[in-house]
Each structure stands twice: as structure tokens, then as C-alpha cells.
Amino acid sequence: MIKINQQTIHVDDLSHTLTTKEQKDIVTKMEKYKEIYQYQTLSQFQFELLFRTKTLQAARELNKSKVQFTTFTYAFCNKRYWDRLSNGGFLLKPNVKPSVAILDVLKNGSLYAFDCSTGIAIVLYLATLYSIGSTRFDLLFNRLLLMDWQFDNDLKLTQKYGYDFIPGDILHFNNPDVNPKESHWRAENVIFMSDDQFYGHGVGIKKADTIITFLNKKRKPNPRISAYFMNLITRPVYRTFL
Template identity: 85%
Template structure:
């Protein structure tokens, strides 16, 4: 359910704004969800719809780039814009515009390799850039650091349990019987794209069963438990990046 100032909003109320399939899919899922999505203004609701559509675009863009999948140990980046930290993270170099550096991941994908959680972070930072523009992005994210689940204070995350996935949500596959020699496949963090379509760095845009089949091939000998899609939903909190 979607409410603006305690008033329930339906698709007919936004007929001029729901102009793309992504917009319609997102709104429909939110409208049918048992949770109540509360907004103070129509502008705030439209901002979330925009951010979610840009998250889907960012996921497709990263999927179409030539970035590589690897573990923290072997992660690398374009040294022109980033310093690689010993833990495998990428720290923005001084006097480099954050917007230029994050877009370079797409532009020069062959110069980058990272794990799936860093891939999710990159998707969300790209979505933020696409949503608020380079000028404001550069002001908010000076000193950008790409590493696992470490996010800037202006882009933080919240979690809830359930299967009411909304396009643009981050969801998670678990692989409890992973082969210790391939422990980086213990989980796969993905963006929910649409009905049974998920983007994960290292697996691409695939159906849930396909991702589970892939992860099951990474289990230890004589496994007992199949990989599975968790009922955990992770969402960015947009309060600090929203501007009326």
C-alpha cells in the first residue's frame, strides 16, 4: 500500500508519471505489498520511483560492462582514480571527482575486478548518480570508498524480512554447504529486477533457479542443503539524498 500524508494512492492517481514498464512494475509491487510505503509528498514518492528505476539501469549497465568477478584478495581497479587498499577495497584518490571515478567502472570495466557485495555497492552509487546528477553526487560522496557493505553516511541501508520484493531491492541467496575452497560463493547478493529476474555480479541477470543451480555446483562433497533465496530484503534509505 502507498500513502501520501495518510491518503492511499493508486496507479490512476499517477497515470501521467508511470510512463515506463519499470515504473509500472515498481508501483504495482509497492501498491500490492502488505507493508505501507509512507511519503510526505508526491515528490518524495516520485523520487523513490526514479531511484528504483535508476537502480535497475545501473544493474544492467554494470552487467553489460566488462568488469570481472574476483575475491577481495585479488580485487583490482583503475589506478588513475582509485587506490587499492590492502583489504581489497577501492578508495577514491584525492582531487578526483567521485562521479567521474564511479562512471569509469563502466567505461573501463576491464580494469576492475571485485566481489558481489562491492558490485551491489557500485550499482547503488551509480543509481544515486543517475538520480541526483554529478554536481550533487560529487558534494555528497567526496572520499568515496568501495568495499563490501561499507556505505557512505549519506547512503545507508535498512533490512526487513519477507518475500515482498520490489524491483530495485537487494536480496540474497545463501549457500550454507559451500565448498571451503570456494567460500566466496557462500552467498550471492543480487538486485531484484522484475518477476524472477535477479542481477548479481558474477552470475549476471538470471532466474532464481538458475542462480541456485550455479551455487549448488559450488558446494562441498556430499552436501546436505541446497542453496536458496533468503527472505531478507535490503533497501537503501533515501532521506539524505532526497531534495525537493
């Protein structure tokens, strides 16, 4: 259910503002869930809709960018824009514009390799850039660090348990019986793209069953527990940018 200024809003009420199938898909899902999505103004709602669609765009672009999957130990980046830290993180060099550096991941993907959680962070930073513009992005993220779930304070995230998955959400697969020799496959963080389509760095855009089958091949000998899809939802706090 969607409420704007305490008024319940339906898909038909927004038909003049929904210009793409993705937007309609997002709003249709929000409308059908029992969860109440509340906004003070229409502009708040429209910004979240924009950010979510830009998240999907960024996920598709990163999937096509020729970036590689690896662990923190073997991570690497374009040294023109980033300093590779001893823990595998990438720290923006001084006097480099964050917008230029984050876009370079797409432009020169073959110069980058990182884990799935860093891939999710890159998607969200790209979506932020696309949503607020380069001038503000450069101001907010002037010493950007790409590393696991260590997000900049200006990109706040919230987590909840539930099943009201909306395109643009960050979701999670768990693999408790992972082979210790491949412990980086203990989990896979993904962007929910649409019905049964998920983007995860290292697996691509796949259905849930395909991702679970892949993770099950990474389990220890004689495993007892299958990999599974979690009901944990991670979302940016969109209104912090307004």
C-alpha cells in the same frame, strides 16, 4: 499499499506520472502488497521511483561493462582514479571527482575486478549519481571507498525480513554448504530486476532457480543443504537525499 499524505493511492491515480513499464511494475507491486509504503509528499514517492529505476539501469550497465568477478585477494581497479587497498577495497584518489571515478567502472570495465557485494555497492552509487546529479554526488562522496558492505554514511541502508520484493531492492541467496575452497560463493547479493529476474555480479541477470543451481555446484562434497533464496530485503533510505 501506497499512502501519500495519509491518502491511499492506486496505480490509476498515478497514470499521468508513470511513463515506463518499469515504473508501472514498481508501483503495481507496491500497491498489491499488504505492507504500507508511506510518503509525506508526492515528490518523496517520485524520488524513490526514480532511484529504483536508476538502480535497474545501473545493474544492466554494470552487467554489460566487462568488469570481472574475483575475491578481495585478487581485486584490482583503474589506478588512475583509485588506490587499491591491502584488503581489496578501492579508495578514491585525492583530487579525483567521485562521479568521474564511479562512471569509469562502466567506461573501462576490463580494468576492474571485484566481488559480488562490491558490485552491489557500485550499482547503488551509480543509481545515486543518476538520481541526484554529479554536483551533489561529488560533494557527498568526496573520499569514496568501494569495499564489501562498507557504505558511505550519506548512503544509508535499511534491512527487513519479508516478501514484499520491489524492483530495485537488494536481495540475497545463501549457500551454507559452500565448498571451503570457494568460500566466496557462500552467498550471492542481487538486485531484484523484475519477476524472477535478478542481477548478481559474477552470475549476470538470471532467474532464481538458475542462481541456486549455480551456487549448488559450489558446495562441499556430500552437501546436505541446498542454496536458497532468503527473505532478507535491503533498501536505501531514499528520503535522506531529499
